Amino acid sequence: MSWTNLPFGGGIVTDLDTGLIYGIEDIEESPEMYKGNLDVPWKFTEFNPANKSFTNVEKRGRPYSMNWVSMVYSSAAKRIFGYEDGLHNDQATLWSYNTTSKDWTLVNVTGDIPPTRSLPCLVSAYSGKKLILAGGLGIKEPAAVLNDVYSFDVSTLAWTKLPNMPLAVWSQSCAVSGDSFIFMGGFTSPSIFDYDGENPVNNEGPAILNLTSNTWGTRYTPPGQTPSSADRTHLTLSKAGFAALAVISAAASSLITL
Structure with a gap:
């Protein structure tokens, strides 16, 4: 290989x-x-x-x-x-x-059309029946980091506004698994080079939106499984804002690269 x-x-x-x-x-x-x-x-x-x-x-x-x-x-x-x-x-x-x-x-497109942005996250959900767009950088000066989330229906070509992310980020890693939209990493400052001594990287760990209930949380359960004390979540986050989430249970293991 x-x-x-x-x-x-x-x-x-x-x-x-x-x-x-x-x-x-x-x-x-x-x-x-x-x-x-x-x-x-x-x-x-x-x-x-x-x-x-x-x-x-x-x-x-x-x-x-x-x-x-x-x-x-x-x-x-x-x-x-x-x-x-x-x-x-x-x-x-x-x-x-x-x-x-x-x-x-x-x-x-029609519906709740997202405002223009740069470097958002875009992923497919439900075998491509829907697309999820989240976060990014606003292009108006001064640039603003965005936390809004939208769902796009590929059959009706309509955007729908979803609950905002708990944190405004751009260039984040994201994925969809089952009914869960997951994001980690990314930058919280408009610039990764010019900030007031603060680390602009999102180190807060994964945030998870349940696409059925439209509620945010921090716990991920693989489809077909229920949480147990045997479940362990390991998070590795680099300075560039990229991350990998491994969910390992007693019954099975799955790796999601975000």
Whole structure:
């Protein structure tokens, strides 16, 4: 077994049905990027782990060149959804990518549309029937760290506001397991370089939103299990705000990388 270095600095996602990996390759900056010019270099690439081959795929209708794109795959919709970072064009938008026709489509969303933001968390839930968007950095000056959470229904294309996170963070790690939306890590200050002597990293451990009851807590129970004295939760949190949560029980063990 060996590792393969993937040049996908602008965003990466795995097609859970085929195992193919899609990503936005790193590109060199140019003045045109700051003007929203869609003709500047922008590579959306398909990687096949089976034979380690890279294929540049069509970029029709794709998002703005300079922005990061938070991407998730929806098995329910058989599409990739990408939430475009609003850092450089002042308008964060939701896109979908058709892996068959090889093109991007701007999603015409309704409901409680999230305000524009940068570096949020985006994950899929319930086999891709819903997407969860949480936190991030507001793009207005002075920048504000956000704690709002939204659910997106891929069938109705509507956003719904959920209860706010107990802590405002950006660039956090997050995942969905069963009815639980889990986030850890991230930064609590708008800047990780210029802060008043305070550590901007969120070290408070996991926070968990029950997507059925819409209530926040701190205890995670794997689907199909009940908490017991045999359960142990181990948390490792790095300075960069990334984390891994391992839940180990007497009956079974599961590892969630957030």
